[in-house]
Amino acid sequence: MTPTARSRGRSPVQARTRETATGLVxxxxxxxxxxVLFAVPLVLALWMSLNDWPLLGEPAFTGGDNYAAAVDEDxxxxxxxxxxxxxxFTTAILIPVSLAMALLVxxxxxxxGFVRTAFFQPAVVGLAAASLLWYVIYSNExxxxxxxxxxxxxxxxxxxxxxxxxxxxWSTILMITWRFAGFYMLILLTGLQAxxxxxxxxxxxxxxxWWRTLRSVTLPLLRPTLALALxxxxxxxxxxxxxxxxxxxxxxxxSTVTVVMAVYREAFTLLDLGxxxxxxxxxxxxxxxxxxxxxxxxxxxxx
Amino acid sequence: xxxxxxxxxxxxxxxxxAAASAAAAAVLALAGCGGAEGGGGATGQTLTxxxxxxxxxxxxxxxxxxxxxxxxxxxxxxxxxxxxxQQIATAAGGGNLPDILGADVVYAxxxxxxxxxxxxxxxxxxxxxxxxxxxxxxxxxTSGDAVYGVPHTLDLSVLFYNRVLYxxxxxxxxxxxxxxxxxxxxxxxxxxxxxxxxxxxxEGRCPGCILFTLWPSVWAEGGDVLxxxxxxxxxDSAEMEEVFGVYRGMVEDGLIPESAKQENGSTWISAxxxxxxxxxxxxxxxxxxxxxxxxxxxxxxxxxxxxGGESTFVGGDIVGLSSTTEKTEAAWDFVSWTLxxxxxxxxxxxxxxxxxxxxxxxxxxxxxxxxxxxxxxxxPKGRTPKSVAFGPTFNDPQGPWLTLARGAVYGPDxxxxxxxxxxxxxxxxxxGA
Numbered sequence: 001m002t003p004t005a006r007s008r009g010r011s012p013v014q015a016r017t018r019e020t021a022t023g024l025v026x027x028x029x030x031x032x033x034x035x036v037l038f039a040v041p042l043v044l045a046l047w048m049s050l051n052d053w054p055l056l057g058e059p060a061f062t063g064g065d066n067y068a069a070a071v072d073e074d075x076x077x078x079x080x081x082x083x084x085x086x087x088x089f090t091t092a093i094l095i096p097v098s099l100a101m102a103l104l105v106x107x108x109x110x111x112x113g114f115v116r117t118a119f120f121q122p123a124v125v126g127l128a129a130a131s132l133l134w135y136v137i138y139s140n141e142x143x144x145x146x147x148x149x150x151x152x153x154x155x156x157x158x159x160x161x162x163x164x165x166x167x168x169x170w171s172t173i174l175m176i177t178w179r180f181a182g183f184y185m186l187i188l189l190t191g192l193q194a195x196x197x198x199x200x201x202x203x204x205x206x207x208x209x210w211w212r213t214l215r216s217v218t219l220p221l222l223r224p225t226l227a228l229a230l231x232x233x234x235x236x237x238x239x240x241x242x243x244x245x246x247x248x249x250x251x252x253x254x255s256t257v258t259v260v261m262a263v264y265r266e267a268f269t270l271l272d273l274g275x276x277x278x279x280x281x282x283x284x285x286x287x288x289x290x291x292x293x294x295x296x297x298x299x300x301x302x303x
Numbered sequence: 304x305x306x307x308x309x310x311x312x313x314x315x316x317x318x319x320x321a322a323a324s325a326a327a328a329a330v331l332a333l334a335g336c337g338g339a340e341g342g343g344g345a346t347g348q349t350l351t352x353x354x355x356x357x358x359x360x361x362x363x364x365x366x367x368x369x370x371x372x373x374x375x376x377x378x379x380x381x382x383x384x385x386x387x388x389q390q391i392a393t394a395a396g397g398g399n400l401p402d403i404l405g406a407d408v409v410y411a412x413x414x415x416x417x418x419x420x421x422x423x424x425x426x427x428x429x430x431x432x433x434x435x436x437x438x439x440x441x442x443x444x445t446s447g448d449a450v451y452g453v454p455h456t457l458d459l460s461v462l463f464y465n466r467v468l469y470x471x472x473x474x475x476x477x478x479x480x481x482x483x484x485x486x487x488x489x490x491x492x493x494x495x496x497x498x499x500x501x502x503x504x505x506e507g508r509c510p511g512c513i514l515f516t517l518w519p520s521v522w523a524e525g526g527d528v529l530x531x532x533x534x535x536x537x538x539d540s541a542e543m544e545e546v547f548g549v550y551r552g553m554v555e556d557g558l559i560p561e562s563a564k565q566e567n568g569s570t571w572i573s574a575x576x577x578x579x580x581x582x583x584x585x586x587x588x589x590x591x592x593x594x595x596x597x598x599x600x601x602x603x604x605x606x607x608x609x610x611g612g613e614s615t616f617v618g619g620d621i622v623g624l625s626s627t628t629e630k631t632e633a634a635w636d637f638v639s640w641t642l643x644x645x646x647x648x649x650x651x652x653x654x655x656x657x658x659x660x661x662x663x664x665x666x667x668x669x670x671x672x673x674x675x676x677x678x679x680x681x682x683p684k685g686r687t688p689k690s691v692a693f694g695p696t697f698n699d700p701q702g703p704w705l706t707l708a709r710g711a712v713y714g715p716d717x718x719x720x721x722x723x724x725x726x727x728x729x730x731x732x733x734x735g736a
Contacts, residue, residue: 055395056418056626075701141562141570158561249567249700251508252709257701268389269695271417273396 042284048277055271066278070266075254076279079262086169086258087237094177094233095226098184103214105185106192116189123183131246134175138162138247165255168248172256176243180236184229191225192218227298231291238287259283346374348633353380354405355387357588358456358620362405364650365641372640375633377403388694395419402628403637405455405620409511409698411443412533412691420451420623426635427453432642435662439617439687452623453642454659456588456651459678459685460515460616462486462607463575463589464582466600468493468500472581479582479604482611483520483549486582490558493581502558504575504583505550505712509568510705511698515616516584516606517708520546522686523608529732533690536728538707539721545609547711547721554712564713567700575599586618587678591655603674605681615685619657657682696731703727 049066051059070076105116122130137143138161150157161171195218203213219226241260244250250257263283267276354362359381366377380401382390388410394400395417406414414420427433427441427450440454466476472492480486490502506512518528526542529535537543553559560574572589574580578598584606595601605613622641624634640646642659644666651658652669657678663669664679690696697704703724710720 054417055392139562139565141560160564163564249508251700251705253706254701261701265695265699265701268392269699269701271388271392271413 045277045280048273049281051274053273053277055273059274062274066274067282069275070278070282073262073266073275073279075257075265076259076262078254079257079259082255082257083238083240083259086173086240087234089169090173090176090237091230091233093173094180094184095229097177098181098229099188099226101181101185102188102192103218106189116185119185120182122179122181123186125179127179127242128246130175130179131243134171134178135247138171162248163252165252168252168256172243172247175247180233184233187229187232188222188225191222194225195221223298227295230298231294234290234294235287238283238290345632345636348375348630350375350377350403350630350634350637351380351401352377352403352405352622352637353382353391353401354455354620354622355384355407356381357384357407357458358405360591361456361651361654361656364654365646368646368650369637369640374636377637391419392417398627400625400627402625402630402634403622404625405622406452407620408440408443408618408687409693411452411621412446412689413694415444415446415451416691418626421626421628421631422449422451423453423624423635424448424450426639430639430642432644432660432662435660436642437617437659437661437682439682439685440619440621440659443687443689444621444623452621453638454619455622455641456619457617457657457659457682458619459587459657459681460519460584460606460618461587461678461681462582462604463585464489464602464604465575465578465580465598466602467578467598468496468581469602472496476600476602479602480607482607483546483609486607487549487553487556487558490553490581491556494556494558500579500581501560502581503553504566504571504580505554505559505563506566506568506571507564507709507713508566508700508705509571510700510702510708512566512568512571513708514697514704515586515618517546517550518688519584519606519614519616519685520549520608522614523606523612524610525608525612529688529690533688533693534733536725536732538704538728539725542608544717544721547708547717549609551712551717587657588619590674601674603677605677613681613684615681617682617685617687690732692732696728703731 048059050061050063052062052065053059101119105112105119125133137145140146140158140161145161146155146157146159149155149159160167162168199217199221200213203217208216239260240258241264244256244258245261245264248256250261259279260283263276263279266272266279352362352366359379362381363379366379370376384407387407391400391404391414400419404414404419406419427436430436437454437457440452440457441450444450444452444454462479464476464479469476469489472489472495474489474492480489486503492502493500494502506516514528521528521540521542524542524545526540527537528543530537550559563574566574571585572592575583575585575589576593576599578596587603590601590603593599593601606615607613622638624631624638628634641650644660644663647658647660647663648666648668650656652663652666652675655672655675657675658664658669661679661682664676669675669679696702707720707724707728710724711717714720
């Protein structure tokens, strides 16, 4: 948008002042909400992370001690690596699967509406409820999954879904893919439908095949939407909690403890609020930095 | 007030309710004026009490009886077991602790250390039956010379066995195992019955359940698990290795169902209730929750050591006054009332629950209850471990104990699992204080 287009009919200065005032008024409620619910707690957490903070009694300033304790905590550092691994695997699986599903239902055909709804269904189940559901599915005692797989020739009817570090991780990723693929499909679908048909027609006229069209037309034009999906997926995975809390409780042998679980343990089991706040601040800093990098890389070349 | 019963006039009813609560407030204020020291009178108060779900049944019974007396009104809030600590911590941080606070015995020291409980040493010592309270509970409610709580409900670990399966397997249902070795033999005999029946059970993913059922065997052998001040553990001791060895053997021999490896405590009770488990240690409070029938006839016995002896883990909850309550007199009125002889007999003993006093098991009201007699006989012999860092070390699934226990039972090498993890437990016990 150019200044001339915006200021039609009024002097530019007048219009700009008016616009500024309206903008301030309109954004005030949101600014208030963000301040109360985000900025203030963030500052409090920062302050808390610099103090020894008992549940009852007065806090005492300890400087960087809590940060030293946080990075010295084996469970926390282990959780950082595990969370990064989980985030990488989840994102690498979830986004392509969602994209494939979105491409499948992109054009209206027979049953498209039905398939779209079916794909989206798991996303309306709460994450905690979904985790409990899959906890039962993975239980050899009551679940039909083992015998179902046996009849198609996989396994002997009792697969140890959550018993080893590897199986616990992949079983959780499978559950998360089921739960979230439909959601990211929906996001990507909105991006796909914003791509004008003319572009596809032009590609067809130029003789581009399916693969070429996907690579040279769809993906480049989908980049802003993909960026959004990636940021949501990475952030969500880094903050993973319910799925592991309910499916594995961090086990076996603490092999599936995520960062948020480590923070939770520090705060609510060890009751050490200062160190827990320090851990939270570190996670927040990493997340912000990660998002900035991700967005700047993905937006490069967008004008 | 005459129109209160008229269902058509909501406004009148609201007004009446407002009048009633104003009157109640006036009564409370008067009671407050005439009250003794320590803030608030001994009667006419409304008290809040929190307890975890595990003791809801017993605590509610206490409160129902007490509220009938018209002295004070106690309002109970029950919190799920798994989130009790979190809720208390949040409430303490916000200055919202209740007047009366229950605590799982293994968390008692942590609660005291955090300053949640008021010092009630003089009050407890002033009770005429002070020396007859369950000793293990009094010990964990004591820090230094100060007492912060009294026994509230007792939950002992005892052997439960299904007499029906014993008979089917040709075992004598009146002769429960007297050693862990014998328990494994019985389990093997029962396992042979087939048809989905398992000889024994193990709570493979529930750290609190494992220690509750397994440590008594170590104690029965004469071994110790923690040192006196709860700052170090002896999990690599010969006794601990022998006890784990029996469970490990039962897993290797297939006497424990495969699914037990994932047991996090939530299906513990149903596995036995289906009548498919032969003999296993469980909490005494489960007894009143089981529905016995043609497939389930329960016998109880003390938990033995590997070669004999007997002991129990005296679990359950203590109760104390929160450090922030202003209704000290009234709160103590309730707490001390729960420990009186008549109350104990009617509220606990009469419902086959273990009593918080050790001098009442011969009373007429509870005579003839054989299973309760087994429980009561164990109270003086049992132990309750005492450590500030008990919760994060042992009860928390992310603590080092669960890793040790799983390694010992399911891992490649029992000795190595104990030796590798014992120092981590020590570190957690020392570092968490």
